[in-house]
Amino acid sequence: MSQSPSQRPRAVLVSVQLPGISDTEHAADLAELGRLVHTLGYDVVATVSQRRDRVASGTVLGSGKLKELAELTGGRGTVPTGANLHKSKARVRWEAAAEASGEETPGEEPSDAEAPEAVSPEADDEELSDEDLSDADLSEARDDAPEDDGAQGLPAGERPSVVVVDQELSPSQLSNLERATGVTVLDRTGVIVDIFHRHARSREARMQVEIARLNYLAPRMRESTGRSERQQGRGSGDSAVELDRRKIRDRLAELREGLASIQQDQAQRRYARRDQLRVALVGYTNAGKSSLMRALTGSQVLVADQLFATLDTTVRALHPETRPRVLVSDTVGFIQKLPHDLVASFRSTLDEALEASLLLYVVDGSDPTWAAQLEVTREVLREIGAHEVPSRLVFNKADRFSPEQREALRERYPEALLLSAHAPEDVAALRQHVLDYFERSMVEAELVIPYARQGRIGEVYEHARVIAEEYDEHGRRLRIRALPAAVARLTHAFKTP
Structure with missing residues (x-):
């Protein structure tokens, strides 16, 4: 049952723009993360972004941006360490000057050696800020510090309940951000894994996603309050989290064994189809592959304007049927920073592309980042060895193209097909193009x-x-x-x- 907009939980996006990433690319990444979060069931209500030379090792963001994020969520804005933290006089003066000038306090503060006033070695040994703490130090931080009111600008009922970071977080970064913000923190990989988990339908897809999900969760498991005691009896000496990790390893072994049996059956079916003409639709998620599949085959495959609506490979005959038959398969979509565990888990699904007679690279030509999306598709196919399969480039959603876009695409890719999956004449032209391709080989x-x-x-x-x-x-x-x-x-x- 779907939630109404007022019932949907709120989320705030967090991103760090590193050197070499243009403003356009950064905005596109954030927009894509927003679509992922919306697909997961959240409404994005705010974005916190920061330019940095590198990601802060402990909390991703610098101290100033971290406090800004905490004001939105109601957190304290700092990571409690259980010890009183001191700052050198030079650091205090530098932060005061930055605040007086109205500038954002950068995450990377100048070292004491670069500060206007030198500090004695003894002082350096005693004075430490949050930014100076390593991941190991922060991951051992205590939660017994007093709570801070935070989020002065938002009523409690309107605060975001989740923070989503546009990169993969280490276990310590995840823990530190949750302590600083007071809400659940997800990274990009976690969001994608959760979407896959919700959309998997077939037994094979569910097993593939569970393998990726357990691989993601295992290193991020932490002891809960009151569960750090050692267990008695069998496995004596193991903590609760160690026992949970052992259960995960056993479950992974069970899943891999079951998946291997399913994949063996699928390999036999593919072998039986080895002499048939096979076309595989490949491309970025939400490029319109399923709409094109429905138009080409007349099948009732799921079509939805959301990311990763299709996870199960569907194989149908080209309609109206031809002699010999041409089989069309719809594969799982790709995305930037697709977790490697998911690529590995869906290897058998992607084998449909590897063993196809012809690949149709479906690209949403109306998306301003289509070139980057096409490169992501090619990179994943190179990873599984399918880049040598004969292919054709198909720019979908042509009904949204401006005349200038059409001309630019035709000039850059004269052999490509420009079409709309909702235009019968375009689909008929693609069908004939596929038949002509196979006809030349007969x-x-x-x-x-x-x-x-x-x-x-x-x-x-x-x-x-x-x-x-x-x-x-x-x-x-x-x-x-x-x-x-x-x-x-x-x-x-x-x-x-």
């Missing part, structure tokens, strides 16, 4: 089917197109047109002993 041959083997005539019509047919004393004589491999197999199958 050869003609003569096949004689003895009268005693007429029950197998269906094999011929499934893998070849019959051009002429006549009968003589030896049986049915057919003139066929098919791919060389199919001709060789059919000739061998009906060869007279």
Whole structure:
């Protein structure tokens, strides 16, 4: 049951713009993260972004931006350490000057050596700020510090309940941000894994996603309050979290064994289709692959304007059916920074692309970042070895193109197809383009089917197109047109002993 906008929980996005990332690319990354978060069921109400030379090792953001984030969520804005923190006089004067000038206090503060006034070595040993703490120091921070009111500008009921960071966080960074903000913190990988978990339908997809999810959760497990005691009996000496991790390892072994059995069955089915003409739709998530699949095959596959709506590979015959049949498969979409565990888990699904006769790279040409999305698709396919499969470039959603966009795309990619999955004439043109591609690879041959083997005539019509047919004393004589491999197999199958 869907939630109304007023019932949907609120989220705030956090991003760090590193050197080499343009403003356009940074904005596109944030927009994509917003779509991911919306797909997960949250409404984005704020964004906190910061330019930095590098990500802060303990809390991602600098101290000033961290406090700004905490004002939105109601957190204290600092990571409690259980000890009184002191600052050198030089650091205090530098922060005061930055505040007086109205500048954002950068996350990377100048070292005492660069400060206007030198500090004695003894003082350095005693004085330490949050930014100077290592990941290990921060991950051991205590939560017994007094709570701070925070979030002065937002009523408690309107504060975001989750912070989403546009990168993968280490376990200590995740813990530190939760302590500083007082709310749940997710990273980009966690959001993608959760979306996959919700959208998986088939048994195989659910198992693949659970493997990726457990691999993601295992290193991020922490002892809960009151659970740090050692266990008694079997496994004595292990803490609760160690026992949980052992259960995860056992569950992963069980899942991998079950998945291997399913993948073996799928490999056999793909082997049985080895002589058939196969087209695989590949591309970025939400590029319109499922809409194109429905238009080409007439199948009722799920079509939704959301990221990762399709996780299960669907194989259907081109409609109206042709002779020989052409099978079309719709594969899982790709995305920037796709977790490697998910790529590995969905390897069998992506094998549909690896073993296809033709790949159709479906690109949302109306998206301003389509070039980067196309490169992501090519990179993932290179990773699984499918980049050598013959391919055609298809720019979808052409109904949204401006005349200038159409001209620029045609000039840059003269061989590409520009179409809309909702325009029947465009879909018909793509269908004919696919048939013409396979037609150029076909050869003609003569096949004689003895009268005693007429029950197998269906094999011929499934893998070849019959051009002429006549009968003589030896049986049915057919003139066929098919791919060389199919001709060789059919000739061998009906060869007279």
